[in-house]
Amino acid sequence: NKYDFLPASVNLLxxxxxxxxxxxxxxxxxxxxxRSCRELGCSSSSSFLSSLKWxxxxxxxxxxxxxxxxxxxxxxxxxxxxFSNFVILTTAVLFRIVLKRRLSxxxxxxxxxxFLSIVSLTxxxxxxxxxxAVPGLHSNPLSTPSNSCLLYTQLLEQMRNSSAxxxxxxxxxxxxxxxxxxxxxxxxxxxxxxxxxxxFISAMANIYNEKILKEGDxxxxxxxxxxxxLYAFGVVFNGLTLGLGSEAxxxxxxxxxxxxxxxxxxxxxxxxxxxxxxxxxxxxxxDNMFHVLTGQITTVLVTALSLFxxxxxxxLDFFLQAPMVLLAIFIYNASRPKDLEYxxxxxKLRVIxxxxxxxxxxx
Numbered sequence: 183n184k185y186d187f188l189p190a191s192v193n194l195l196x197x198x199x200x201x202x203x204x205x206x207x208x209x210x211x212x213x214x215x216x217r218s219c220r221e222l223g224c225s226s227s228s229s230f231l232s233s234l235k236w237x238x239x240x241x242x243x244x245x246x247x248x249x250x251x252x253x254x255x256x257x258x259x260x261x262x263x264x265f266s267n268f269v270i271l272t273t274a275v276l277f278r279i280v281l282k283r284r285l286s287x288x289x290x291x292x293x294x295x296x297f298l299s300i301v302s303l304t305x306x307x308x309x310x311x312x313x314x315a316v317p318g319l320h321s322n323p324l325s326t327p328s329n330s331c332l333l334y335t336q337l338l339e340q341m342r343n344s345s346a347x348x349x350x351x352x353x354x355x356x357x358x359x360x361x362x363x364x365x366x367x368x369x370x371x372x373x374x375x376x377x378x379x380x381x382f383i384s385a386m387a388n389i390y391n392e393k394i395l396k397e398g399d400x401x402x403x404x405x406x407x408x409x410x411x412l413y414a415f416g417v418v419f420n421g422l423t424l425g426l427g428s429e430a431x432x433x434x435x436x437x438x439x440x441x442x443x444x445x446x447x448x449x450x451x452x453x454x455x456x457x458x459x460x461x462x463x464x465x466x467x468x469d470n471m472f473h474v475l476t477g478q479i480t481t482v483l484v485t486a487l488s489l490f491x492x493x494x495x496x497x498l499d500f501f502l503q504a505p506m507v508l509l510a511i512f513i514y515n516a517s518r519p520k521d522l523e524y525x526x527x528x529x530k531l532r533v534i535x536x537x538x539x540x541x542x543x544x545x
Contacts, residue, residue, distance in 0.1 A: 184255070185251065185442070186323070186442035186443075186447075187441060187443045188430050188433060188434070189251035189252075190420050190423040191424065191434070191439050191441075191443070192251075192450055192451055192454065193247045193248060193416075193420045194417065194420035194421060194423075194424065194439070195439070195451045196247075196455040197413050197417045197455075197458075198417055199451065199452075200409070200413045200416075200459055201410060201416070201417055203455075204406045204410040205410050207404075207406040208404065208406040208407045208410050211404045212407075235394055236394070236408075236411040236412045236414075237415045238390055239390050239394070239412060240412050240413075240414075240418075241419055242383055242384075242386055242387030242390065243387045243391075243412075243416060243458075244419040244420060244423075246380055246383045246387055247454070248423070249376055249379065249383070250380055253376045253377050253380060256376070257373040257374075257377070258488060258492060259484050259488050259492060260484055260485040260488035260489075260492070262373070263480055263484040264485065264504060265374065266377060266380070267296060267511070268297070268377070268378060269384050269474055270296060270474045270475070270514070271293050271296060271297050272382050272384075272385035273388065273389065273471065273474050274289070274290075274293050274471065275385075276385050276386065277389065277470055280389050280390075280393060281392065281393060281469075281470075283469070283471075288513065288514075288517035289514050291513075292510045292511070292513040293514060295506065295510040295513070296507060296511065296514070299503055299506040299507045299510060302503050302506075323442060323443065323444055324440055324443050324445075324448070325438075327437060327441070328436075330436050330437075331436050331437035331438075331441065333436075334432060334433070334436040334437065335433075338429065338432070338433075385470075388461070388470050388473065389470055391412070391462075391465055395408060395462075395465055395466050396466070405462060408466075409459075409462050413458075424439075461473060475511055475515050485504070
């Protein structure tokens with residue numbers, strides 16, 4: 183349950199790919215509208231300070247994307263994607279508090295049912311929850327390691343073995359209670375704790391991103407120009423992760439950014455980039471709740487594929503409890519407020535979204 187590559191390198195490549203795409207589209211929009219290319223950069227101190235607000239969602243997305251790699255070392259993909267529906271509850275709460283969107287009592291009841299269903303799946307015997315290795319999905323690395331890379335990785339492995347064999351660490355002050363805390367976390371399920379943390383971070387990132395995408399004059403701004411600023415900070419944060427960590431920096435310098443990567447990890451880069459772009463469009467032209475609810479297609483697909491690819495063997499409890507999650511999501515989606523004010527808001531949003539979409543295309 184370890185990665186041959188550095189997880190941060192996947193996120194860095196995905197952020198760089200998204201940034202290049204959005205920069206190219208931004209230049210196209212600017213040329214068509216006869217605007218100055220300075221709008222892409224920070225031509226003044228005021229524009230620089232205004233661009234800093236994109237650092238907040240970029241940092242939250244950075245944490246979100248890196249945590250999920252560690253979640254997958256503890257949980258089966260099917261169980262992880264099912265538990266991640268907890269993000270619907272966290273998003274709904276922030277949706278109401280931050281964006282002031284109204285939810286009906288039936289929707290709140292559906293969210294409670296959703297939460298209880300996920301807790302039941304987490305504590306129950308819904309199948310094997312541990313992540314397992316799948317030899318059939320491993321592929322040869324893209325390139326052969328150089329002599330410098332081989333020497334460095336051997337030295338790194340020796341340092342790990344020597345540090346693991348040193349017994350004096352256990353006698354350090356405070357080590358005993360730290361070991362007890364780690365043991366308690368493991369008994370509770372590290373994968374579940376990390377996944378709940380990731381759900382909170384993901385909800386905060388998406389809610390804040392939607393807020394600044396639509397506030398004030400940003401509502402009529404091109405999504406490509408907005409995303410260029412967001413992904414620029416994403417490249418910075420992921421680059422700092424590789425540069426500041428001694429082990430990651432050493433592997434990158436001696437073995438290259440693509441160390442340990444294969445055809446599947448490059449596919450993961452493309453999928454991550456496509457997912458990030460699609461989420462940005464959904465937040466710009468729809469909203470967060472539409473994003474998390476339509477994400478249930480992923481739940482069905484991942485669960486089905488896990489039966490064949492990861493030897494996932496769900497129990498009868500899983501088949502009885504998992505439909506409760508999807509049923510709660512259906513009830514929530516079917517119980518949207520139908521009052522006149524809500525209908526007028528939706529109609530206004532559709533008109534604005536149509537104008538923004540045309541503007542983003544450069545028409």
